[in-house]
Amino acid sequence: MKKACLMIQGTGSHVGKSIITAALCRIFREDGFRVCPFKAQNMSLNSFVTREGGEMGRAQVVQAEAAGIEPTVDMNPILLKPEGENRSQVIVLGKPIGCMGTEYYCDYKGKLIKVVREAFERLKSQYDLIVIEGAGSPVEVNLKDRDIVNMKMAEMADAPVLLVADIDRGGVFASIIGTMELLAEKEKERVKGFIINKFRGDINVLSPGLDYLKKKTKKEVLGVIPYFTHIFIDEEDSVGLKAGKFNSLNSGKVDVAVIQLPRISNFTDFDPLRREKDVFLRYVVRPEELGEPDLIIIPGTKNTISDLIHLKKVGLFSAIKRLSSHGVMVIGICGGFQMLGKE
Incomplete structure (x- = not known):
């Protein structure tokens, strides 16, 4: 069958990208696909050591478990482990290559695109479907020219994008519309719809807002996920x-x-x-x-x-x-x- 991929991006950090990626990995697995998670770059102090001794982010480990496969460092080729306010240990393909300040790493990051692409291609050759997770927001305008994890990754993989927003923190419509407004036209075309996460209450009360989003963005809200407290998945960071x-x-x-x-x-x-x-x-x-x-x-x-x-x-x-x-x-x-x- 033709290889496919799907990317989950968010309007910000901690909106639920990781858990939705894990859920999709499990759903696709149960539908009979050989599915695999991928995140180009992770920043986390909650790390995991693979069977081969490589270090990777725990979120991708959970996602691999949901997909029923062994986690490998290709699923998270770059891991940043913060050591202070402006300095991180840089892990590439499971091995530390040094500690870098923010400015130095931003300049160095361009050299890692090849690493990311090759890791992704190795996975793509093994699986029917790759579910890719973004990081933070795709419209951090001060970082977009050095992006390797959001829209740059979607372009590299030629992946359609689902945009996740968190309604529990408030401002969900502003976060979605604001994100869409800041995307370039080609990037907007990649976004195929929205997922509203952490909803509490009566869905009928939300309906006028969903209609407004469709009218304003010409995109559908593909799902509204209720707030839950009974699912336990390792967090990436200390937010x-x-x-x-x-x-x-x-x-x-x-x-x-x-x-x-x-x-x-x-x-x-x-x-x-x-x-x-x-x-x-x-x-x-x-x-x-x-x-x-x-x-x-x-x-x-x-x-x-x-x-x-x-x-x-x-x-x-x-x-x-x-x-x-x-x-x-x-x-x-x-x-x-x-x-x-x-x-």
Whole structure:
């Protein structure tokens, strides 16, 4: 059969691109297609190590699982792991090639287009259908000339685009129309329709807005997805963490306080604890939030020294030591474990 691809882009970050891509991978798999996910570039501290020892973003791993296939680094050829405000470790095809500042990486990124294209072509030769995920918004006008993950990728793959918007945060019509207005004419032609995500309430109340969108953009709303809380998929970044989304789902007896480091990494490791009915897991930012937990966890970090300095600066360092001296168990993971050392 003829090879095909479909791209999921969004009006912004955290609108639901990753989970919709995963859902489509599962749907196409159940329809009998050999389907595979792809994201040219990911920025995340929640990473995964493949069977071959390569590192990639967890979102594409979940999507691969939904497709019923083994994850490989070709599915996420470029992974950026932030180390500070303007610096990231750059992982290419699963291997680190160095740490780069924002300006240097923007100039270097042009050299990675060949890597992205070759990874995509390898997957295309193996599967019937590739579901491609974009990143952030396709209309960051200051970045478009160096884009390798949104409309540039859609052009490279000759992929039709579905645009996802989040109604829960408000401003869904403005975000869709604004995005369309900022796209070039050829880019607008690639957009085949919209998906409105995280809807709560009566769909009939939304209908006039859907009619307005169709009239204004000449594009259809292809689906309205309800807000859900019962599907658990690893997050790419800490946006949801900052919004308090990952505090415990239960009010269990065992109180676990996870220190929310500024550069926290792989925080989704704690999701199994979060779902345990006997555990109340919470993320702590300030010392007054610690209380008297049964367990304190200092998680991994991409910058151990900077985050240790932060703990001392805000008073969490001394608060943790005080609770430890009174018998509260403290566990450190990766960088957090290094912080527990004496020298």
